[in-house]
Amino acid sequence: MRGTGTFYAQLLLALVLAVAGTWAWIGHGRARDLGRGSDVLGYDAAQYAVAARQLAETGIAATPFALPVELTRHAKPPWPLALVQPGLLVGEALIFRVSGHLPPARLGWLVLIIPFACYLGAALTLAVGAFALLSRYPTLGGSVRWLAAFVVGLGFLLDPEAKHYATGGFTELPFTAGLAAAIVWLAGPRAPRPFRFGLLLGCVGLFRGNMLWLAPVLAVALAARYSEARPRVFARVLAGYALVLAPWWIYKWAAFGNPAWDLAALSLWDGVGGRSWFALNHLPSMPDVPHGMAAVLAIATKFARNLPAIALELASGPRTLWIAGLAITLLPAARPRTVGPPHDADAEERAADATAALAAKVILVLLAITLFVTTISVPLLRYLMPLRLIAEAAGLLAVWGYLWRLPDAWAPPALRRAMCVAIALLALGWGLWKSALGIAEATAAADQRGVPSSQAMAELAAQLDRDVPRGEPVMSNLGPVLAWYSRRPVVHLALTPADIESCRERLDTRRVVLVFRESARAWAGWDELLAHLEDAPHHVEWNVSRVRRTDLTGGFSVVWLDLGPLRAPMARRVR
DSSP, X not given: OHHHHHHHHHHHHHHHHHHHHHHHHHHHHHHTTBTTTBOSOOHHHHHHHHHHHHHHHHOOOOBSEEOGGGGGTOOSSSBOOSSOOHHHHHHHHHHHHHHOSOOHHHHGGGGGHHHHHHHHHHHHHHHHHHHHHHTTOTTSOHHHHHHHHHHHHHHHHHOHHHHHHHTTTOSHHHHHHHHHHHHHHHTSSSOOOHHHHHHHHHHHHTTOTTHHHHHHHHHHHHHHTSSSOHHHHXXXXXXXXXXXXXXXXHHHHHHHSOTTOOGGXXXXXXXXTTOOHHHHHSSSSOOOOOOHHHHHHHHHHHHHHHHHXXXXXXXXXXXXXXXXXXXXXXXXXXXOOOOOOGGGGOHHHHHHHHHHHHHHHHHHHHHHHXXXXXXXXXXXXXXXXXXXXXXXXXXXXXXXXXXXXXXXXXXXXXXXXXXXXHHHHHHHHHHHHHHHHHHHHHHHHHHTOSSOOHHHHHHHHHHHHHHSOTTOOEEETTHHHHHHHHOSOEEEOOSSGGGHHHHHTTSOOOEEXXXXXXXXXXXXXXXXXXXXXXXXXXXXXXXXXEEXXXXXXXXXXXXXXXXXXXXXXXXXXXX
């Protein structure tokens, strides 16, 4: 009977959170004006969509979109996959395959299926995991466990970052859901089988490359749950992980000569020595970066420069309290126990304490590793989001556990219950406030979007079909979005107009398509050209033969640059 009651409680919890999450997801999507003013496919989502469509239609793991830096290794389209991860790519390809032939605007909506499912799945995983953990403490009533799990799940669903990445084709939420499942499984009453656990880690690693340095930590944690043969457990976990990732590593080896090749690694040098992300990726040559001790000093300087800001952002609001709660679980002497009947400290509760402390240690280590990697690459809270959300959920449980188990001499039961309720209200209040801010920011960003609507993109694709031979590659600042709607190869815009010719040495594109709201919002290096279009043909180094301008729905302008014949490198140097 107890098992049946637990099942129905968890089923009710899942249904309530699914309804709440769907409502929150729809509200955030409306704030972003998806499908009307804002396109579903932004820059990141379109990178996956164009590669997934290529895979679904041709069976070839390649993409019709490339950054200029990619031309140094492969000049002709379609290009090998240097930017995307295979998990979301294969998932979207399967969805596109079964959906049939749909127009690009309608087909683009299907990229929301996986992020939305993982948005709900991550919340349910954390909530059910919290319910299961609290069920191992006999002193807690069923209603207390249910409400605590509900607050954990709802807090995740209210997070504005989680909602944002659930309303686009991003890898953040699939990675978060998989990582949450791994940690919940690790903290369960029975230790998972090592090889199966490794297979799960491998599936999670298909969505984000940073799982490569997180998987060993989780393997060590699982080995700690076994009393013997720990090296064998560690090896089996990593064997399962490697088995899933092996096809992807083989593909990278064949395409780039290096199984660990990832263009995102260039972000390590963003902000180092005056380098910028655009300069690193929008020139047709691999950047010259420091080596040896100079590289170590440059990265250490970048880490010291970025750490304070990203750490303060991570610790905003009650997040500091949640992370502190996790740290407290590692100090048994600082976790007082309630004085009560002997069954309060039975073997099951002690085992639950041990696995909870292990999970807390793992989360803190993973969070520290991810914080370090974020500070030395692209210092945005976005890249901390998966671990941040899991740490907040676990930290909330840790704070409750500390307060609930205070000795009666410190706080009577009524006061402990009141403090736990206050913590729950704080978590929900913070979540609701941040959610409202997120909706306001999404609404404001929708009015200032940098990518035209699907209707405007369809107009642009029609103009391309009329003026440019089908299949001919073009260069554009819209990059993968234009590749999605035009069904033609697209090279992202060169760093400056003077760098177009060096790109054309590798792939001769005859037309450049610039789409901006106004010239003042153009990229640095392109503002001069857009501000004085009539003078563009007079700049000999730009090699522009003709300029024309058209308008799109939604206030966007299109500047078409027809380029002259490709000049010899020596002729360009003489000029």
